[in-house]
Amino acid sequence: MSIDREGVRAPYLQLADILRTRIQTGEIPTGRKLPSQMELEQEFDLSRNTIKKALDVLKAEDLIETAPGRGLFVKNSKAE
Amino acid sequence: MSIDREGVRAPYLQLADILRTRIQTGEIPTGRKLPSQMELEQEFDLSRNTIKKALDVLKAEDLIETAPGRGLFVKNSKAE
C-alpha cells in the first residue's frame, strides 16, 4: 500500500486510512507498537508533519496512543 | 515476571510495579533486604540507571529505604 500524491484525498488521510485498516484487521494488535514516525516517513515517503497529522487523526479516534520516548501504541484493535 | 520492552508502560515503571507487588503481598516482609541493584540488573536485564529510577519511585512511596554500602530494605510491607 502506498500514498497517491495526485489523488483527491489528502495524503495524511490516506495514511490514516492505511494504518486504521492495519489496526482494525488486527494486523497490529492492541498494545503492540506501531512503526516509529521515522520508519513511517521512510515507508511512505512522507514528511514528518504529514505523518504526525495522520497520527493525530487516529488519536482523535482513540485508536492509538503515543508515549513520549517510547513510541506509538495500538489502543483498540477492534471496536468495543 | 519480566519486563515488556515493547509495552506502553516504561520499563522502570513496570519494575516498580513488580517490586511493589512483591512488597505489598508480603513476599518480601518489612525489614528484609531486597535484591541488590546489581542482582536486579541481571534478573530483569535492565541498566542500573533504570533500576535506580524504579527504586526512586518506591522510595517516594515510602515502601523501601536504601542504605549505602548495605542494600535495599523494605520499609512497609503492608499499608498501615
Next chain:
DNA sequence: ATCCATTTGTTCGTATGTATT
C-alpha cells in the same frame, strides 16, 4: 589499621523517540 569486595549515590555521554514551535 589495611585491604578488598560489595553496594548505593552521582554524574556524564550517547542514543532513540516523541512533542513543540
Next chain:
DNA sequence: GAATACATACGAACAAATGGA
C-alpha cells in the same frame, strides 16, 4: 523541513559507605 525540548534507556566512571578478612 529544521530546531529545540523533553522522556526514556544504556554504559561507563568515580565517590562514599559498609563489612569482612
